[in-house]
Amino acid sequence: xxxxxxxxxxxxxxxxxxxxxxxxxxxxxxxxxxxxxxxxxxxxxxxxxxxxxxxxxxxxxxxxxxxxxxxxxxxxxxxxxxxxxxxxxxxxxxxxxxxxxxxxxxxxxxxxxxxxxxxxxxxxxxxxxxxxxxxxxxxxxxxxxxxxxxxxxxxxxxxxxxxxxxxxxxxxxxxxxxxxxxxxxxxxxxxxxxxxxxxxxxxxxxxxxxxxxxxxxxxxxxxxxxxxxxxxxxxxxxxxxxxxxxxxxxxxxxxxxxxxxxxxxxxxxxxxxxxxxxxxxxxxxx
Amino acid sequence: xxxxxxxxxxxxxxxxxxxxxxxxxxxxxxxxxxxxxxxxxxxxxxxxxxxxxxxxxxxxxxxxxxxxxxxxxxxxxxxxxxxxxxxxxxxxxxxxxxxxxxxxxxxxxxxxxxxxxxxxxxxxxxxxxxxxxxxxxxxxxxxxxxxxxxxxxxxxxxxxxxxxxxxxxxxxxxxxxxxxxxxxxxxxxxxxxxxxxxxxxxxxxxxxxxxxxxxxxxxxxxxxxxxxxxxxxxxxxxxxxxxxxxxxxxxxxxxxxxxxxxxxxxxxxxxxxxxxxxxxxxxxxxxxxxxxxxxxxxxxxxxxxxxxxxxxxxxxxxxxxxxxxxxxxxxxxxxxxxxxxxxxxxxxxxxxxxxxxxxxxxxxxxxxxxxxxxxxxxxxxxxxxxxxxx
Numbered sequence: 001x002x003x004x005x006x007x008x009x010x011x012x013x014x015x016x017x018x019x020x021x022x023x024x025x026x027x028x029x030x031x032x033x034x035x036x037x038x039x040x041x042x043x044x045x046x047x048x049x050x051x052x053x054x055x056x057x058x059x060x061x062x063x064x065x066x067x068x069x070x071x072x073x074x075x076x077x078x079x080x081x082x083x084x085x086x087x088x089x090x091x092x093x094x095x096x097x098x099x100x101x102x103x104x105x106x107x108x109x110x111x112x113x114x115x116x117x118x119x120x121x122x123x124x125x126x127x128x129x130x131x132x133x134x135x136x137x138x139x140x141x142x143x144x145x146x147x148x149x150x151x152x153x154x155x156x157x158x159x160x161x162x163x164x165x166x167x168x169x170x171x172x173x174x175x176x177x178x179x180x181x182x183x184x185x186x187x188x189x190x191x192x193x194x195x196x197x198x199x200x201x202x203x204x205x206x207x208x209x210x211x212x213x214x215x216x217x218x219x220x221x222x223x224x225x226x227x228x229x230x231x232x233x234x235x236x237x238x239x240x241x242x243x244x245x246x247x248x249x250x251x252x253x254x255x256x257x258x259x260x261x262x263x264x265x266x267x268x269x270x271x272x273x274x275x276x277x278x279x280x281x282x283x284x285x286x
Numbered sequence: 287x288x289x290x291x292x293x294x295x296x297x298x299x300x301x302x303x304x305x306x307x308x309x310x311x312x313x314x315x316x317x318x319x320x321x322x323x324x325x326x327x328x329x330x331x332x333x334x335x336x337x338x339x340x341x342x343x344x345x346x347x348x349x350x351x352x353x354x355x356x357x358x359x360x361x362x363x364x365x366x367x368x369x370x371x372x373x374x375x376x377x378x379x380x381x382x383x384x385x386x387x388x389x390x391x392x393x394x395x396x397x398x399x400x401x402x403x404x405x406x407x408x409x410x411x412x413x414x415x416x417x418x419x420x421x422x423x424x425x426x427x428x429x430x431x432x433x434x435x436x437x438x439x440x441x442x443x444x445x446x447x448x449x450x451x452x453x454x455x456x457x458x459x460x461x462x463x464x465x466x467x468x469x470x471x472x473x474x475x476x477x478x479x480x481x482x483x484x485x486x487x488x489x490x491x492x493x494x495x496x497x498x499x500x501x502x503x504x505x506x507x508x509x510x511x512x513x514x515x516x517x518x519x520x521x522x523x524x525x526x527x528x529x530x531x532x533x534x535x536x537x538x539x540x541x542x543x544x545x546x547x548x549x550x551x552x553x554x555x556x557x558x559x560x561x562x563x564x565x566x567x568x569x570x571x572x573x574x575x576x577x578x579x580x581x582x583x584x585x586x587x588x589x590x591x592x593x594x595x596x597x598x599x600x601x602x603x604x605x606x607x608x609x610x611x612x613x614x615x616x617x618x619x620x621x622x623x624x625x626x627x628x629x630x631x632x633x634x635x636x637x638x639x640x641x642x643x644x645x646x647x648x649x650x651x652x653x654x655x656x657x658x659x660x661x662x663x664x665x666x667x668x669x670x671x672x673x674x675x676x
Contacts, residue, residue: 007490052546105322113326115514119548127524136522208522209487210514214324218485253482253491260491261454261483 002133004254010139012246013146016239018201019223021194027232028170029187032089034096036198036223037216038103043069043199044211045111051118058121062203069199074192100216108213117210138207154235166190229271231278240280311350313380313610315599316373320361320386327542328386328510328588332408335592338576347600348608361386363393370397380610383595388412388456395419402612406595409588412456413671416638421612423619424640425595427559428669429460432535434468435644435664436557440533441472445502448474451492452507454481461507461535477501489516493523506534510588513538521550539649541586544656554649556658559642560587560628563657572627594626639669
């Protein structure tokens with residue numbers, strides 16, 4: 001049964017890394033970026049191209065995916081997103097969903113519509129026994145990376161000067177500007193960082209699943225569930241929410257396969273009824 | 287001199303006769319395919335298969351020029367129905383074809399019936415499709431045709447117990463049902479039947495459950511084009527180490543995806559009617575022209591179904607001498623037999639179902655690429671579900 005727990009935690013961690021960038025832009029910058037999955041897809045495809053066409057190792061693929069998606073995020077933020085910060089949420093939604101469709105068409109054109117996948121390096125492939133349960137090595141690898149990322153993120157936002165400036169810029173941009181904080185740069189950096197995380201999530205996810213051009217839409221539902229259950233005001237909220245959803249999904253499908261697919265949605269509905277501001281949010285909604 | 291005048295006159299007369307013929311004698315074939323969305327790879331293969339047919343055969347038949355009109359339904363049934371209506375009313379197509387999923391074929395059925403336009407089912411594999419309209423003719427194959435051979439093979443090769451894992455939609459449930467039926471008739475036992483949501487990217491809980499039940503074999507079915515994710519997680523779960531054989535219908539080791547799956551799928555046993563590796567002159571010619579006109583793509587079972595669908599269209603037009611009356615065309619397709627790249631094909635004269643040849647195949651490496659290599663001919667099986675006769 002430990003195997004199920006491990007699988008669930010790994011799946012949850014994956015959801016978290018994929019969704020955390022969205023949490024950063026939505027919660028911290030108050031910007032609805034539905035095109036988040038497109039950055040994850042970019043990271044995934046970059047890793048596939050690097051590995052399958054140029055024979056570069058997967059370990060280099062991960063940071064490359066982060067850098068590539070972050071750069072893509074930075075460019076798009078400077079050219080496109082920056083014009084939408086002050087627009088209504090509806091405008092932001094329409095704009096970013098448009099980006100999703102464009103990204104899908106572009107990837108389809110260059111990479112083809114079929115599912116693509118990679119072969120993991122031998123060190124990450126296979127299974128080992130942990131406390132009597134058989135566990136995939138790659139899933140442990142995912143858990144470790146995502147765990148480290150969570151700690152680092154929490155530290156940056158809560159403890160560093162950049163984090164406090166970011167929080168100030170979000171809470172009241174005008175006052176922060178008045179205090180000499182460069183809000184524009186902070187937002188650009190944050191956006192790029194969030195996109196980079198999505199790219200990393202994409203690169204990690206191709207170790208477990210395969211990728212095709214519908215990836216941003218297929219996963220959008222999961223990102224949004226994580227965000228709505230976890231709330232967007234903290235990093236820890238979506239983190240616990242991802243774990244809860246990952247474990248509930250995997251355990252549900254194992255023990256009650258007849259209704260397994262619905263469990264994740266049932267949890268979301270229950271949370272939205274009982275705590276519409278999110279399960280792990282302290283204050284009220286904005 | 288006289289000769290030249292005569293031939294000049296003849297040429298002039300020929301030109302005069304040919305002009306009106308060219309202007310009106312176009313037969314349009316409307317293909318409704320999922321060119322975008324989840325099933326896009328299927329649509330791509332279908333279109334490529336039809337293109338390969340025209341490249342090989344030319345576009346003239348019975349003095350008429352065949353033209354293909356491709357419409358993208360994104361794999362969504364209500365769009366398919368609207369597109370079918372547009373194709374019939376605006377484009378005046380003489381044939382419909384394609385249909386990526388069962389619900390799509392079901393939605394188009396009433397349009398084909400009312401307009402009396404033959405509709406060639408190339409993909410949707412549920413047995414229930416063809417009885418929905420007297421104008422449906424199947425060029426692909428049905429679920430029981432694919433699952434019976436692998437169930438037989440399993441029962442004859444020391445597999446006594448099995449667990450099934452299928453995508454939770456009509457063809458998946460068909461696959462589960464027919465595998466169980468056939469396997470248990472042969473004395474095997476299905477320990478559990480698991481169904482994963484169609485859109486699910488995470489199969490691990492289902493696979494773990496299957497593994498914990500310790501069957502002799504795990505039977506898999508997912509729609510064509512989606513086998514990569516499943517196989518990745520199957521391999522990750524190490525069934526071979528637990529002495530569980532993994533068997534499937536050929537959709538899982540789809541030619542489109544197989545080569546990327548890596549050596550871990552080597553030796554996997556599947557049943558299907560088509561492998562790009564099939565050893566026949568017809569298939570060699572098909573693969574060659576298909577690769578030539580489609581950017582070196584490898585054809586899969588969808589491509590061959592579209593190719594055979596076009597064959598049906600051409601043969602029926604030949605038989606009616608170019609008459610595009612829907613009823614005459616459908617009647618001309620009944621009982622047709624020809625040599626397809628898959629092997630001998632036949633359309634059941636009673637049920638309008640395809641009767642394709644079936645093979646048991648094993649994944650092997652050939653010329654540096656992974657292929658489904660056929661090692662046993664499972665013969666041709668009529669769809670066993672049909673009681674309807676017209």
